[in-house]
Amino acid sequence: MEEYVQIGKTQKTHGVRGELRVGVEEIYLDDFLQAKVLFLDVQGRQVPFFVEQTREVSPHLLCKLEEVDTPEAARELTNRPLYLRRKDLTVGQEQPKGDLLFGFVAGYEAFEQTAGRLGPILEVLEYPQQEMAVVDYQGREVLIPLHADLIQELDRKKKTIVWQLPAGLLEL
Structure with a gap:
């Protein structure tokens, strides 16, 4: 079937x-x-x-x-x-994790429109309100929301994702 x-x-x-x-x-x-x-x-x-x-x-x-x-x-x-x-x-x-909508982006390279390259996406976690990407940014793990309003570009061939993040989010 x-x-x-x-x-x-x-x-x-x-x-x-x-x-x-x-x-x-x-x-x-x-x-x-x-x-x-x-x-x-x-x-x-x-x-x-x-x-x-x-x-x-x-x-x-x-x-x-x-x-x-x-x-x-x-x-x-x-x-x-x-x-x-x-x-x-x-x-x-590509989707390695259950029913996660963005589970396939684990392993992608993460970028931010103004900051440039952030680092690799280590994994995708499911939170009650949304999915979060765990990004290795400057040697520490940063959670970034996988939300359509923040994602500017998602290229599955190049395995990249580009966000436009609110100021200060990477410093949290």
Whole structure:
């Protein structure tokens, strides 16, 4: 039996060719852009749709599915959960720690926009409110929140993460 992971949601139609605007969690963006098949929730089941094209039109993501050629056909697929098969996710393959969303960043190099290189991420810890990266910064371990508002860039190919941190956070 296939296992699916919700990576986002379809939003509304775009243009006259049957494109859909979609919202995808940042962590799954690369997988979404490379996907050949997406799964949409139709009457409680994950139904496969072949991808004709995905593209970024800042600040939106657009997806053209095969055999969905009109705005009316696309409208039938709006506001639905969007899935990929777990086996198709590179994130799931990298993720070493249970259900942690950012568990895969252990081993990445950490950077801060103004301070530059901080050091390696030693591990990711789960706290009640959020996940925290343990970074080896100047010979000591510093906890940095793994929060979307603070993360400026996450590059899985280069294995780097760039934060914009509040002043003084690294001195705590």
